[in-house]
Amino acid sequence: MHLNRKNNFFVRRFKVSDLDSIKLIIKDLHPEWFTEEALENIPRDIQFAKCFVIESNRKIVGFVSVHSYDGRPMIGWLGVDQKIRGEGIGKQLLKKVERELIKFGYKDLRVETVGECSPFYKPYAETLKFYKSVGFEVEKRGRLRNNMGYKWRHSTLRKKLAGK
Template sequence: MIKIDPLDFDSALFGYPVGKADIEFSSSEKEILEASKSFQLVYLFSGAPLDFQSKQIIPTGETVQFSKSLEGSSEEQKEVSVLAQSPTKDHLSLAFQSGKFSRFKTDQRLTNGEFEKLYSIWLHKEYQEGKVFLINENQGLISVSGSGNNAQIGLFAVDKKFRGQGLGRKLLEHLEFQLSQKGIKKLTVKTQRANSVAVNFYVKNGFREVGSRFVCHFWDRE
């Protein structure tokens, strides 16, 4: 039996019922559609790619998780500073650029500004917690969340006009330095398999892949 968990935050933000579910390979399409009928949008997570006939369910990609030990050396970067003012349009632009491959961006059925709402809230929340770092004011940003010995990269982007200058590496190195100073031992990050630039960047900078999940979206057009 498939259980759809309601997502109160997403539902309030998007303005319609949203849920999520973990789907087993043995789950039938009929069961999924029946369980999802009370929702307009459902995130369906699985450990392997699933094939559906219904046009209401479409694959939105594979999310990959990477992990890195912070026991190695890192350096503070003088060009990097904490975002100390309410995010501007330039900062929002960076947040949106970080989500270029997000399933909320690539699912063309989401036409009510879901992607922009979600990433704007995300940026403002981490700014309020003092967890957004900028390089050269607005050329790139990286944010972080988590507690205890673990931290997770959230938003991470270098403006398209300034790429290829090593700014992403400097942002990452500065973040690793700050976390190490606080005694945090591990840094994780999630990205999309389709984002080959990000995948290669993390591997090049010492991260190792530790898991992945395939995601589909159920969408009720009515």
């Protein structure tokens, strides 16, 4: 648990009862990407990962999940309530994750996201800007295609953890 008294934010471990609040945050992030079908996968994704939520006045305003694959920790989800972005919520969640990873001896953290888009897509441009502002660097770029044939640019970002 971590309490930031200045902003009245409280970081804690995820509970199953948090799922509805998390789904609402995700649905507002990119409604054209996160369809009802995609939202159905969230409980599985989050419950089998290390997940933290951040509250303000007993309301969940953000969350992050991290899983490890082949000894490499990866952010699965990171979402912040659109109405209060820019208040350091995402940064606080990442700091919590980084502290946990350092305790277990991890040296870095990765995230996969949509890469630089053409035509310009503001929400993902903001996502990339955020990750770069907290120390992530582009490790790899590529193109992906989903099961409906839609192609997009893809980036893997990596951050070296403090002291490693």
